Amino acid sequence: MIKNRREFLTTGVRAGAAISVLGAPSLDSARAMGLGSSPPPRGSSHPLRILILGGTSFLGPHQIAYAMKRGHSITIFTRGRTEPTVHQGLFKDVEHLIGDREDNLEALKGRTWDAVIDNSGSRVAWTRDSARLLRDSADVYLYTSSTGVYYPYLGADIGEETELVLEVPAGIDDEQEMEYGFGVMKANSEIEARREFGADRTITVRPTYMMGPADRTDRFTYWPVRLSRGGEIMVPGQGKDPVQYIDVRDVADWMIRLIESRGIGTFNAVGPASATGMHAFVYGAHAAFSSAASFVMIPDYEFLQEHGVGYSIPWIRPTGDNYGSARVNNQSAIANGLTFRPLADSVRDIHDWWYSDAVQQERRERMESGPRSLMAREAEIIAAWRAR
Numbered sequence: 062m063i064k065n066r067r068e069f070l071t072t073g074v075r076a077g078a079a080i081s082v083l084g085a086p087s088l089d090s091a092r093a094m095g096l097g098s099s100p101p102p103r104g105s106s107h108p109l110r111i112l113i114l115g116g117t118s119f120l121g122p123h124q125i126a127y128a129m130k131r132g133h134s135i136t137i138f139t140r141g142r143t144e145p146t147v148h149q150g151l152f153k154d155v156e157h158l159i160g161d162r163e164d165n166l167e168a169l170k171g172r173t174w175d176a177v178i179d180n181s182g183s184r185v186a187w188t189r190d191s192a193r194l195l196r197d198s199a200d201v202y203l204y205t206s207s208t209g210v211y212y213p214y215l216g217a218d219i220g221e222e223t224e225l226v227l228e229v230p231a232g233i234d235d236e237q238e239m240e241y242g243f244g245v246m247k248a249n250s251e252i253e254a255r256r257e258f259g260a261d262r263t264i265t266v267r268p269t270y271m272m273g274p275a276d277r278t279d280r281f282t283y284w285p286v287r288l289s290r291g292g293e294i295m296v297p298g299q300g301k302d303p304v305q306y307i308d309v310r311d312v313a314d315w316m317i318r319l320i321e322s323r324g325i326g327t328f329n330a331v332g333p334a335s336a337t338g339m340h341a342f343v344y345g346a347h348a349a350f351s352s353a354a355s356f357v358m359i360p361d362y363e364f365l366q367e368h369g370v371g372y373s374i375p376w377i378r379p380t381g382d383n384y385g386s387a388r389v390n391n392q393s394a395i396a397n398g399l400t401f402r403p404l405a406d407s408v409r410d411i412h413d414w415w416y417s418d419a420v421q422q423e424r425r426e427r428m429e430s431g432p433r434s435l436m437a438r439e440a441e442i443i444a445a446w447r448a449r
């Protein structure tokens with residue numbers, strides 16, 4: 062447990078002096094920006110009391126499972142609407158506070174915790190208000206941000222020190238507005254968390270696309286499902302197009318270890334460990350199954366665009382504003398204890414979860430054969446590719 066704030070601050074500053082941050086301009090400016098500055102996690106020796114703002118959707122249940130395994134106690138704060146679809150059995154031992162980040166934080170008043178994890182920060186004011194309310198009630202605030210803060214992704218090696226866009230520019234199209242809007246919201250929320258708790262008590266984690274059991278987006282899940290079936294499989298993109306992704310459990314576990322080790326700083330939570338191209342990803346993911354498969358590589362971006370395949374996560378056409386979306390640097394996170402389970406393990410677990418009771422049949426049908434399903438159009442696209 063973090064015994065008192067003075068001990069915490071001393072530890073944080075000492076640790077900061079020992080570690081240099083990749084690509085950081087200087088240690089002082091790195092500290093001011095809250096960049097990575099702690100030693101690798103050592104494991105927990107004290108039970109902590111952790112408050113999760115959120116906790117019942119995708120990332121939260123995995124954080125809870127890992128934290129409880131390590132002896133920590135958990136309180137969650139939600140509106141009471143979203144039910145967990147994995148690790149449900151653990152929630153009987155989780156304290157559940159009900160409120161609304163929009164206008165009702167009453168349940169958080171008059172309590173203390175060792176650390177707060179802000180998963181549900183999807184408005185700047187939400188993070189500002191909760192961090193302000195909790196700054197004297199908890200020692201550490203971990204804000205779950207996103208690599209979306211780097212949009213537009215123009216760099217070839219995007220590090221944590223990259224200057225962020227803090228305002229949505231005028232005169233942009235709808236898609237850009239959505240991308241900018243999310244990144245700008247996350248970037249300003251990071252600033253609010255640091256403003257209230259101080260850079261020396263704030264951890265900021267910026268995950269790339271997370272995949273894993275309980276994913277609600279059905280983006281990455283396409284690949285485990287498709288690869289398990291085998292046959293002729295369309296692979297969009299060029300072989301060396303970079304791809305990045307991370308198992309939600311690797312992020313969740315690492316966040317808990319960062320809290321245990323007072324790993325103050327800002328980190329990109331991005332896998333895999335080293336640069337990977339789209340073809341290497343597909344072969345690696347297919348290793349999870351024994352299905353017979355042949356791959357139809359479609360490297361022509363214009364053809365793909367014409368056939369409505371601008372992306373197939375983790376592949377995203379690496380041009381224009383998305384040039385660097387899968388070129389995010391993960392060295393500081395790795396130096397500070399981020400680890401990655403093998404891709405084939407993630408893919409197999411996602412497949413097993415997809416065909417378990419946790420997922421409704423209707424949802425499976427929508428992804429596999431619904432009107433907007435890429436899987437349903439695949440044979441047609443392959444035929445058009447061959448006939449061009």
Ligand SMILES: NC(=O)c1ccc[n+]([C@@H]2O[C@H](COP(=O)([O-])OP(=O)(O)OC[C@H]3O[C@@H](n4cnc5c(N)ncnc54)[C@H](OP(=O)(O)O)[C@@H]3O)[C@@H](O)[C@H]2O)c1
Binds near residue numbers: 120
């Ligand atoms: N998925 C990705 O690939 C990805 C990548 C990068 C970053 N991220 C970030 O990761 C974070 C994790 O999201 P998650 O859904 O997995 O987290 P989670 O902690 O599992 O769930 C989100 C929680 O927020 C609660 N919530 C929503 N609106 C609320 C409100 N007005 N007041 C109080 N609670 C509210 C929901 O419960 P109720 O509905 O019951 O209130 C739910 O428990 C997000 O910040 C996301 O931006 C995700």
